[in-house]
Amino acid sequence: MSASLPPFPKPQEPTDEPVLLELSAGADEPCLRADAARNRARLLEAATRLVAEHGAAGVTMEAVAAAASVGKGTVFRRFGDRTGLLMALLDHSAQQLQAALLSGPPPLGPGAPPAERLGAFGRAVLRQSVDHLELQLAAQPEPTRRHSFPPQRFLSGHVTLLVRQAVPDADAPLLAQALMGYLDPALVHYLTKDCGMPLERLESGWNDLVERLIRTELP
Amino acid sequence: MSASLPPFPKPQEPTDEPVLLELSAGADEPCLRADAARNRARLLEAATRLVAEHGAAGVTMEAVAAAASVGKGTVFRRFGDRTGLLMALLDHSAQQLQAALLSGPPPLGPGAPPAERLGAFGRAVLRQSVDHLELQLAAQPEPTRRHSFPPQRFLSGHVTLLVRQAVPDADAPLLAQALMGYLDPALVHYLTKDCGMPLERLESGWNDLVERLIRTELP
DNA sequence: CAGTGAAACGGACCGTGGTCCAGTTTTCTT
DNA sequence: AAGAAAACTGGACCACGGTCCGTTTCACTG
Known part of the structure; x- marks a missing residue:
């Protein structure tokens, strides 16, 4: 039962190298x-x-x-595995989001001050979460791998960057993870479905959170 | 396949009523x-x-x-189910923590200012997480139920209380969830094992987080 | 100390995720 | 164009979580 060679190559291995710019999934189609x-x-x-x-x-x-x-x-x-299939179904919207972050119009894309970009980021992810909630939940891999999966790492990397810009002397990766935790689909599901909170409340909660974390007033 | 009566009664159902003071699990043993x-x-x-x-x-x-x-x-x-079994294994330490929160000595228990109690709370949970990391991860129920399980609700309820005391005019439940997200065992595992961060860094990250969220300096 | 109803027992049974491998198809090489 | 290597296919196979239900055991009553 020890780790022998995989029976067949996994389509996308959790890589350890920086992934900030790699568009994560979908890049395995070229030679097929x-x-x-x-x-x-x-x-x-x-x-x-x-x-x-x-x-x-x-x-x-x-x-x-x-x-x-x-x-x-x-x-x-x-x-x-099953997770991979579900993630592939989500891949399209994930890629769209990534593209919007990297080269879309402000405030989501580059060009706006970090605080505003963070605000827009949260709203965008929240929207995407409620849109595909069921899939997002079903696609959640086993807890161990959740944070190390490329799309997730891309998003938290992005947030880390913004946080670092906003508060250069803080432990940006940690603050970023705290922020990302708020956007966890499972949490969103719990708050909206089980607790009946409207999306607007989550959104202003996000704004409040960002404001406090980066000690800045959001317009 | 629709919801028929359960084949046999589940040992502890996710109740919808406030659970702030109910010692959650372990209370089902009396008549056995x-x-x-x-x-x-x-x-x-x-x-x-x-x-x-x-x-x-x-x-x-x-x-x-x-x-x-x-x-x-x-x-x-x-x-x-399997989750229930694993949770039962964790029950002892969970109960200890709950007891310490409700009636233990400060700063974990009542008597200290909320900010310090929050600080101590984070350190305690972080410690407990690393101690039982493997079990905590394995016991993680399917994402949907994670936040609605009694022990989890107890903890976030407690944090909500403290947050409300510290910043009465904020959306306490939401801030509390953001804080709890930072303590998620899966995240702790990722940061310590995959990213190699020492526990001390997570702890000071927690302090930083609390300080910023409640806009107060922690001693 | 039976008798009785409720609760607990236990293992056969099922569906699903995941693996393996023998045979086939495609692509590369010369 | 032909042959070999690599890659793909598909279904048999396995382990595990979870359910069902006929049988057994417990605790209470008279």
Whole structure:
């Protein structure tokens, strides 16, 4: 049971090197055999349909494989595990967000003061969370890996940067993690669904949080 | 597949009423049949042994049942699910912490100013987290339920109280959740194990966080 | 000290995530 | 163009979490 060579290469390994600029997922498609690409598309389409029909819980690896007329092993080879498949479904919006952060218009993108960018960032993530809440929750990998997954690292890296700009003498990574914790989909779900808080309250809570953390008044 | 009556009563349901003073778990033992109590003890002992021998991952429901010379159904009847079993293993230290918060000596218990109590609270939870990290991680229920589980609600309720005392005009529950997010075992694991940060850094990060959130200098 | 109903027991059973590998298809090399 | 190497496929297979339900044990009553 000790770590032997993986039976087949995982599509995206948790890398240890800085990932700030790597667009994380989706970059594994370039060299993909014709049939593989075709099947990948079929699988994603099938999964999307299953989500729409039976909710995220209905996305069974076997069901997806069957719906795409493909072997089960293929699903695992392509996406690594269930988490990987779900993440792939979320990938599109994640990439959009990343792009907006890196090169979109202010205040989300570069050009605005850090405090405002942080405010906009929180609102954007909050929105995205409620939009895809079910998937976000289902895609949550086992707790151990949650923070080390590339998209997550990209986001916290981004926040770290902004925090460092706003308060250069603070322990930026730690403050950033505290901020990110507030945006955790599970927390958002709990506060909105179980506690019945409206999204607006979460948003102004975010503003308050940012203001306090960087000791600045947000307009 | 819709919600029918549960096959057998869950040992502790997520209640919706305020739980601030209820000592959460462990209060279900009072009326327990002799054999049930005996088996419960045997199961906990077996589980503890398995954790020591094979790590938390080795705590298989079947293995525990076998090691306790008990049927598998019994394990589920007693603890609801794997999460419940792991939580029961953590219950002792959780209760200790709760007791210390409610009636222990300051600054953890009542009697110190809120800011200092918050500081002590963070250090205590951080310590407890690193002590039982493996179990804490394994016991993490599915994301959806994480925040609604009684022990967690007790802790965030406590923090909410302290925050409200410290900054009466803020949205205390939200600030409290932000603080609690920093103490999430998964985050602690990531920062200490994956990023190699020493516990001391996390602790001073906590102090910094508290100071900023309640806009007060901590001694 | 039976008798009785409720609670606990236990293991067969199921669905799902994940692995493996024998056979096939694609791409590369010469 | 042909053959070999690499990559992909698909379904049989396994382990584990969780459920069901017929059987057994407990604790209370008269």
